[in-house]
Amino acid sequence: METVQFIDLNAATVFLLVLIGFVAGMVSGFIGSGGAFVLTPAMMALGAPAIVAVASNICHKFPKALVGTVKRHKYGQVDIKLGLVVGVFAEFGVLYGKHVMTGIKRDFGAVGTDLYVSVVFIVVLAVVGGFVLRDYRKLRNMDHEAEQEIPKLAKWVHSVRIPGTMVYFPSAKASISLLFIIPTGFATGFLASAIAVGGFIGVPAMIYLLGVPAIMATATELLIAFIMGLGGTIFYGLEGVVDVRLSMLILLGSLFGIQLGAIGSTYIKDYQIKQVMATIMLTVLFSRFFYIPGYLSDLHLIGAMAPGNIATLKTLGDSVLAVALILGAISVLTALTRGIAEHRKAELAAERTEKLEAISSSVNLDPTGRFERIMVATDGSEFSSGAIRVATEMARRNHAKLLIVSVAVFNPEYSTSVPGLEAAADEMARRHAKSAMELAAGLDPELVVMKAEDPYMGIVEAAEEYRADIIVMGRRGKRNLARAMVGDATARVIGRASCNVLVVPRGAGNCKTGILVATDGSRFSDAAAVTAGKLAAANNLPLTVVSVVLPSHNQQRRQEAQIAVERVRKGLEREGLAVSVAVVEGERADEVIVAQARKSGADMIVMGSHGRTGLDRVLLGSVAERVIGRSEIPVLAVKAA
């Protein structure tokens, strides 16, 4: 019979757990590591047996990993095939690791697992901490991160051909033998079950051994962490050692901390992050040394030590761990406060200059049809090419300022000890923006590189800060799904941006033949009509106003539709525009609008976006969303002024 005692929680331990979670989360968000290397020892320091600390740590991590996976999958960063394959073998590693752990617990008791976890920690932290320290020294002496190439080892792995074991992985852009994947997964899982930080092996192995780009490796690691975490929680749960109270208390603090740390990391240079990371890792490592004599004594592997001495050593260990956490907290908060102060100062200066510039440029006081500052978003993909083409032409015609925005997706959680991950994301965003700039030659565009957790956030923020009148962006089609879906980023930008958004399908060109404006008589549609009128007048194009009625609509609704189109016609004809109107019946409004655009020869659809608040999906009216998803010509979603 053996007892596994969960720690007693009182106000002090609850406070400490939340605080530790917060600081660990902050450190984790800041240095881009799971932070478990702080959490497991900290829970052990509070009295949790090692097996409970590891199990509870794994349990708090996997839902976060799932959220991260879903987020980053949207931006094409997760190699699902690789994640699943490595994840499955990692599960075997977890199972074996748990078997080792429970075996030690059976043979040597809880103190045996304490010693085992401490030793694994010391070895892993020494190796990884050493590497990070080396990276820090290297990075400090470089001005900018060198572009990452496929490592030599990975090139060799790609060249090995073992028939019957080859699997193609899109992230590595190569077929790799499963004989390399199996040990990678197994080791990742084994480490995760031993210390709850599998990423220390998984991420570097994917980069250096399999040749996966750093950004994709960290994103794929999230999927692996989820699979392992879920499996690990089930395995440890079956042993009865998951303390959900501990898991949820550290989660309470860590979710606050992670975001704060992640934001803080954007204000400092990559090598400074490495410096903090190495310092914390080596301090945590150092703290474990103080516990080991006590464990050895309890296991009778050395001569018995006086309990007083063991307690003193434990206090020393706890203090060193506390120092590591405090160091981490200070580093993050200093970076954040200093960074924000400098950032605000720079922003104020920029605002003053911009105000002066704005007065000297041509003035149009009607925001609905203003196209003085056109912002085009690029992610370097084929989906943005149409948007860049259209935005460039639009800027040329309207003598407008062209802003090119590219977002460096930053999500440091789980990125572990990858040299220059942030720099790589930044570099990639910069490269995308620069290639867009080549397409916009002669317009003197302004490049804006934003750092944001989600591309849509970066785009919306850039539009706000740089006072864009319109955002032009591509539409990411979803293969094998009904085309009635718009990419999430596009839908969210339309939902959140305060300016109009022009969505350009990949192959679409400029508006040259006519404009179709869809109306349902709402004020959103009125704003769309005004904007369409301005565009038609500026480009001398015919306008078609269409309203859709469904077969289920009664006579009154049909009359309302007729009134709506006539109202818009009158309003636009007053501006001297050529307007034709139509009320068309159909089963689906989106299909009718797209078909009507084709029939009338229009090469742009203008419609109101529903600026409703609430969940993201409702931010964009469902008809507008479906039209955008279905249309082969650009669609302008107009915000009600």
Place this chain on the structure above:
Amino acid sequence: MNLHKAHWGKVIFWGGMTALLYVGLFYYSDLLLHFAHTTPDACVVGHGAEAVYFHKADVSACAAQGGLLEKGHWLYTFIPILLAFAISFTHGIFTGLFWDIMGLKPAHHEAK
């Protein structure tokens, strides 16, 4: 709509949901611990917060401790998993909105 002007209503809603889950977690903590310990077969000595659990127990050893051997149930392992998902979901949304409303945002830079 400015990203940083997240609605207070949403913050309060998700904060409230999170708080509710945490209150539930601690209100039922003895029960949750009981479920955790009795996922495998366990010897339970005492009741409620005072209970002591022994794993890998047999009937006679358990009786010697004055406890009762309780048959474990593997389904209990999903209780912490479901809780972790629920809290992670509501709390994740809440913290995001919280920092948003506090006006904290990552740095960005611009290149000409």
